[in-house]
Amino acid sequence: MKFSKKSEYGLRALLELTRAYGSTTLQRHDIAVRQHIPVEFLEQILLALKRAGLLSSKRGAKGGYRLIKQPKDISLGSVIRILDGPLAPIGCVSKTAYQKCSDCPYANHAHCPVQQVMGSVRDAIADILDNYTLADFAAGSKHT
Amino acid sequence: MKFSKKSEYGLRALLELTRAYGSTTLQRHDIAVRQHIPVEFLEQILLALKRAGLLSSKRGAKGGYRLIKQPKDISLGSVIRILDGPLAPIGCVSKTAYQKCSDCPYANHAHCPVQQVMGSVRDAIADILDNYTLADFAAGSKHT
DNA sequence: CAAATTGTTGATTAACTCACTCATGTTTAC
């Protein structure tokens, strides 16, 4: 039940990009040094975030990455879904990537005990992460 | 961010054992058939739960497993910790198995943004799973 | 006692994922 390094690095990279939002672009090298992330691995992450529409990049000398959405409009939940997949602890309670459980004797029943608990776990996680934005994150707290 | 099959199977097996609590013992074979779990894999799970003090077993013909603690005294959280390890989404916010993060530039600071969010995620998950017992689970709902 | 039944233990496995790493491109600034 862990988040991957990919998500963790992704969030830490976005922390740097949020701080630079509106002013400068950041190069992968600088982000990597500041956050102690292996450069080549970081690149995969930045590209995934770019493909998902969070970042833009500029090639060549003086290039770099920057946020193209406002920090207050990007939730940590959406970032983690991009990098790590669904938040749900088991497939059959995912709202963004539902998967029928193959072997459960309660499959297709709404009264599966596992689904009931895991559903509320999913909701609790999503409630936090989908309402916590990069702006909150960079500020070090969630403002209500 | 998923729970393993081991945890899922473990919970489903305990569902059967909770239903049989106080009356009969259940053999691994019967549990496996009712819950569609591979017998040999189920055995590893039952033995882990036995070592953890939740089950007792009897060998030989007419043998089997049974719960030795009351269903209302076993939380789903404790079961998952036995089978899957800590609930925390990253090591540095685990209360039962804390691990210092090696590469985080905020390590040792109480103000690490990642720790703040992940800490509240951990608490939300633990709040649910540590207060949900096998009795609630078998009843199909949490009674307050 | 013998045979059948069941739990116990440990080793082994195939498939997969994670966290990188490498090689090779392509674009841009100067």
Added chain:
DNA sequence: GTAAACATGAGTGAGTTAATCAACAATTTG
């Protein structure tokens, strides 16, 4: 044109997951 930077895809070693297998130990029943 050349150095700096992003882009892409392939590859890799370590570890995990989900089983599977083999051999053994204890108990009951005939």
